Amino acid sequence: MLLDNQANELRVRASSLGITISDINPNEIAFDEYCCACCAVAGGT
Amino acid sequence: MHRLCARRVVWRRGLHERRSRTNSHWALKPEFRIYREASHVVFFNRNPYEAHVRYRLPPAVAFVAALFGTGHAEDEVAQAVTDTFSCSPVTASEKVNDVVDLLRDSVLVESRDVNEKWASFSAQKEQLVDLLYLPTDTETVRAHIPYNLAYVMTRRCVRNCLYCYASAGTKVPFEEDRMQRARVMDIIAEAGRLGVSLISMSGGDPFVCPETKDYMLHALDNQIVPWVSTKAFVNASTANELGRAGLPIIQVSIDSIDPDTQDRLCGIKGSLQDLKKTITHFAMAGVDVYTNSVVTSANIAGIPRLVEWLLNNGVACCLLTPYTNSAGRHDDSLFPSAAEWDLLRSWEKTSDPLRVQLRFTKGVAAGGDNDPGKTPPDTDGTARSRCTAGREGFAFSWNGDVSPCERLVSSQIREAVVGTLAEQSIEDVWDSPKLKRLAMPSRSDCAGTACEECDEFEECLKMGGRCMIRSWLSYGVLLGPDPLCSHAPPSPVRIF
Numbered sequence: 001m002l003l004d005n006q007a008n009e010l011r012v013r014a015s016s017l018g019i020t021i022s023d024i025n026p027n028e029i030a031f032d033e034y035c036c037a038c039c040a041v042a043g044g045t
Numbered sequence: 046m047h048r049l050c051a052r053r054v055v056w057r058r059g060l061h062e063r064r065s066r067t068n069s070h071w072a073l074k075p076e077f078r079i080y081r082e083a084s085h086v087v088f089f090n091r092n093p094y095e096a097h098v099r100y101r102l103p104p105a106v107a108f109v110a111a112l113f114g115t116g117h118a119e120d121e122v123a124q125a126v127t128d129t130f131s132c133s134p135v136t137a138s139e140k141v142n143d144v145v146d147l148l149r150d151s152v153l154v155e156s157r158d159v160n161e162k163w164a165s166f167s168a169q170k171e172q173l174v175d176l177l178y179l180p181t182d183t184e185t186v187r188a189h190i191p192y193n194l195a196y197v198m199t200r201r202c203v204r205n206c207l208y209c210y211a212s213a214g215t216k217v218p219f220e221e222d223r224m225q226r227a228r229v230m231d232i233i234a235e236a237g238r239l240g241v242s243l244i245s246m247s248g249g250d251p252f253v254c255p256e257t258k259d260y261m262l263h264a265l266d267n268q269i270v271p272w273v274s275t276k277a278f279v280n281a282s283t284a285n286e287l288g289r290a291g292l293p294i295i296q297v298s299i300d301s302i303d304p305d306t307q308d309r310l311c312g313i314k315g316s317l318q319d320l321k322k323t324i325t326h327f328a329m330a331g332v333d334v335y336t337n338s339v340v341t342s343a344n345i346a347g348i349p350r351l352v353e354w355l356l357n358n359g360v361a362c363c364l365l366t367p368y369t370n371s372a373g374r375h376d377d378s379l380f381p382s383a384a385e386w387d388l389l390r391s392w393e394k395t396s397d398p399l400r401v402q403l404r405f406t407k408g409v410a411a412g413g414d415n416d417p418g419k420t421p422p423d424t425d426g427t428a429r430s431r432c433t434a435g436r437e438g439f440a441f442s443w444n445g446d447v448s449p450c451e452r453l454v455s456s457q458i459r460e461a462v463v464g465t466l467a468e469q470s471i472e473d474v475w476d477s478p479k480l481k482r483l484a485m486p487s488r489s490d491c492a493g494t495a496c497e498e499c500d501e502f503e504e505c506l507k508m509g510g511r512c513m514i515r516s517w518l519s520y521g522v523l524l525g526p527d528p529l530c531s532h533a534p535p536s537p538v539r540i541f
Contacts, residue, residue: 006173021130028102031101
């Protein structure tokens with residue numbers, strides 16, 4: 001079993017916070033492209 | 046979609062046509078480290094060459110992705126979702142299927158395709174239970190801890206590159222105020238405890254510092270990727286020791302496969318042989334060797350020949366980076382012409398996109414061809430910066446001085462210094478008002494610049510649309526517009 005003995009803890013947590021299956025909403029996934037790596041990559045060494 | 050968000054893609058379109066159910070085994074790519082922020086969960090790619098793409102997931106979706114862990118069948122994950130949310134197996138299965146559809150090949154990978162090099166270099170993971178939380182409605186822009194740091198170790202170098210943004214060189218003496226080894230080791234250890242993913246070690250050349258190998262090993266011990274770019278000769282013994290310790294990646298900077306051109310650009314005779322040996326030593330040690338070549342007027346014609354040699358001699362990927370103006374060593378004659386760029390772009394289209402990457406050319410297009418002062422045609426906001434300085438990390442120098450980004454440190458711009466790691470902890474610096482002000486300025490902080498009254502101020506702030514070093518070079522201020530922004534006044538200097 002993937003969850004082994006974690007299943008109960010996760011179920012209690014989700015239930016107590018009111019998190020349900022409908023919160024799994026892949027349409028809200030986003031990605032952002034940054035130039036955070038530019039320092040060492042761009043025009044430097 | 047707001048025009049400033051052209052590079053931010055939000056999948057609100059319909060899902061892919063549903064795949065036939067194959068019950069494939071998927072794994073979370075081991076390159077990723079998961080950060081829980083108040084409004085979302087960030088999947089940060091520890092591979093520095095993919096770290097510019099940031100995946101932001103709703104917590105419940107991140108939970109499903111994390112369930113795949115080191116590899117599980119979709120059915121197993123669907124069962125875990127059923128158990129957690131007490132829902133029907135059919136609904137759980139559909140949700141898992143949707144998540145896989147959207148994250149396959151970016152965040153999830155088929156288990157058989159997991160990169161073993163990264164899998165053996167584990168990152169601390171958020172516990173599954175901690176991914177079950179209610180996100181805030183207000184979007185978190187600044188990370189709660191730094192994901193990455195840049196350490197400018199020295200300005201001393203083994204080369205005297207004509208284009209060096211740090212003005213580093215062989216005649217620069219070791220700085221007398223360099224931090225002691227013990228202090229740097231403590232900083233690396235604190236970074237590990239906090240959860241920093243990546244430390245870029247730069248200079249000058251990091252390998253002129255006798256402590257560099259130990260710092261890299263210490264970073265690896267603390268689950269941090271030490272990312273080094275070098276132009277030095279590194280012997281087989283050092284490369285092997287780092288390879289055995291799990292170093293996943295190294296960058297070697299190389300300009301040309303023609304010895305005379307290489308020597309001319311880096312100002313040292315015989316450098317090409319050194320670089321070839323360094324590449325070979327790391328490749329033989331099992332470290333993925335990436336190369337970076339700064340594309341200038343002096344080497345652009347020979348780039349195809351250089352790349353061909355590199356790819357045939359153990360290099361995993363060749364990065365090609367346009368020469369840019371910096372606060373360091375600069376000569377306008379190093380800018381290639383538009384015709385030369387056209388030729389290189391045509392050649393690049395015929396190369397393997399997984400192994401040859403021509404980067405940051407948006408700026409080249411916006412900057413124009415030898416026309417300083419021209420307002421760049423940044424009509425959709427894509428040419429200007431997408432900067433994470435002070436928001437996802439910061440840089441510090443040999444003496445501990447902290448600035449938001451590495452270029453500010455390398456250029457020794459005192460106005461950008463916000464603290465010192467010689468005396469402060471990483472956490473203290475991260476929480477300091479000075480760093481926060483530069484990373485997230487108010488309109489009044491930008492007083493007197495085009496940003497102060499700009500209609501797009503809030504959107505631009507959110508996307509990181511300013512570049513402090515380019516603003517400094519163009520207008521003499523840190524908190525002002527990126528000269529590549531269409532709302533910025535003409536720049537008196539050419540940037541690209």
